[in-house]
Amino acid sequence: MRDVSIVGIGYLPVEKATKLSLRQMGARAVQAAIEDANADRVDALFVGNMLADELQGQKHLAALIADEAGLRDIEAMEVRAATASGAACLRMAYLAVASGEAEIAVAAGVEKMSEGIPTPALSKALDVEREVRDGATLISRNADLMRLYLDRYGLKDDVLTGFSLNAHRNSRTVAHALYKKPVTARAIKTSRYISSPIRLLHCSPICDGAAALVMVPTSEARAFSPHPVKILASSAATDRFRVDDREDPTWLNAAYLSAGRAFRRANVNREDIKLFELHDAFSIMACLQLEAVGYAERGEGWTLAERGLIVPGGTIPIATMGGLKARGHPIGATAIYQACEIVLQLTGRAGKNQVRDAHLAMTQSIGGAATTVITHVMGV
């Protein structure tokens, strides 16, 4: 198995509603990443997307984007795991290069949520026969988890405020982030309930985005880029599909398993990780992930935010460029944005958001109500 490095990144600014078509978005991100890598050809394109079937009425997206980007004759496929589809496609591009089947692979995520109402299509990440039929949505399932968590540990619903606060503070200086205006703790605490106890400002936004990255064997990386980033581990795990089938729904076992496998493969300890781009689609997920990965005891994930440990200068910086909450969460593209941001951080190109001494980072992406969790560890 060959070591694999990222040698090019490309992304569009996250927007509420772009004027570009889905295929144009994908093609531009792909072209930008290829240009950044100074690559003169590509062997394979893997695309992450969740909602085009419904919102654009389009399947066969990887071949379509390859064509739009002018990439002729190449391999092109979509890889999916619901809301973790971007990370799934990143992992497949990684396997293509690691196996020796591709010398230059592109992983691209793209989602245009501004066409139509994405919520019903998003709910298909849940068990349609046994959850959606009963009225569940991804939002209501996260609200269930948050309620359970608050009740179990006797907490008020504003204890998670610090997660959104950190995200919005960090995104102010990020050119590609959706939100750049300051958001106060008071605004978060008093924002309207979306699905109690989840408030509007505990939620990531509906938005459009596309991002891509180029991978090559590490042995060839310097020929493409002066600052390659190595993928030290890639790992995926699943939990019982339905939240209700889990012994303890507030324990994200797939996050625990996926991170543990990744740490072992990368041969690193969780204390060595300098920043963690996690899946803060809802603040409760960020909190539970921090517990599952081991940065806090059960019931104490929220204290990391409260104590200021998740900020750029803290012990475990998260959402360093705004995260899903404030950079935005264009579903299938999100994990590729996360990876691009980690590349910027690890190569000292994160500007005002630079995390000091960032040489090792982790990203984790969640499919459905934490059914699928995909972890990548990257380093320089």
Next chain:
Amino acid sequence: MRDVSIVGIGYLPVEKATKLSLRQMGARAVQAAIEDANADRVDALFVGNMLADELQGQKHLAALIADEAGLRDIEAMEVRAATASGAACLRMAYLAVASGEAEIAVAAGVEKMSEGIPTPALSKALDVEREVRDGATLISRNADLMRLYLDRYGLKDDVLTGFSLNAHRNSRTVAHALYKKPVTARAIKTSRYISSPIRLLHCSPICDGAAALVMVPTSEARAFSPHPVKILASSAATDRFRVDDREDPTWLNAAYLSAGRAFRRANVNREDIKLFELHDAFSIMACLQLEAVGYAERGEGWTLAERGLIVPGGTIPIATMGGLKARGHPIGATAIYQACEIVLQLTGRAGKNQVRDAHLAMTQSIGGAATTVITHVMGV
């Protein structure tokens, strides 16, 4: 890169409408394959499916099927390339094992087309903005190709009869095939037009099916199975997305490229191939594939059927268990059925359909109107 072998297969009978749910179908095929392989665990499940988003309103299918099959904690993802989704998932499972990331991987295809009307969802394999908007469907695009072919070479529309005839003859003795009743040449030639010049009996049927296979490193294969089958090459290629953008739409360039790459990787010649499970969703596709892969000159693919060379005792047997036409074409499952049938042929377990001296076989799956073509070469 490790060599990879198939050590277990499992499949349901193809039916017009099964009583099983989609998840049950997938889980049963997966369990049957695991049992066939005598495997006591699985690391990863890759699922091929095209239509569940629309027909079952369900995404996140790999994790759902893993849960239903009782596979806990494992990696699970969907891989897609429109109508070639089964082959795409086969390729990804292959990469997972070849790279060393998985020791035991399952590729499963599943499609339940009997719930709802699949045609509109199938058309999403085409360019929705520039083809579907103008009224094109996968069927009409294949009709366009057939018309172009017949006109260019001055042929009547019954010259393709031999393809359906061979498929239906072969399926009569196949337990898992959809059609087992004899079909005459006259019935094919006089069947009603679906989309002229395509007649009903030039088309594969709408049906339900699920199939799975287990892959391990070749070095471990004998510990699982007395008759492993080696994957000698896996290859994917794309053409210009729209048929109209191609220089010569009757030349399937992605089939040409994908087969060429596979032959080089497997280090075999096309003459060595003992059977070819191709993508006869429509007879014209079978004809054009035979030309693109090099078994006939341009404009002469149909003569292979006419001269009886595609039958089990011929020079290049195709659809040896009925193919898409008569075994059935449950989209996302089809390429896995093809692979399972090749395993049966290469291990001398094809019963009355056994191709003599079958030691090397090829399968090719097509996404959309020959936009994506995925080839696998297998041998014993």
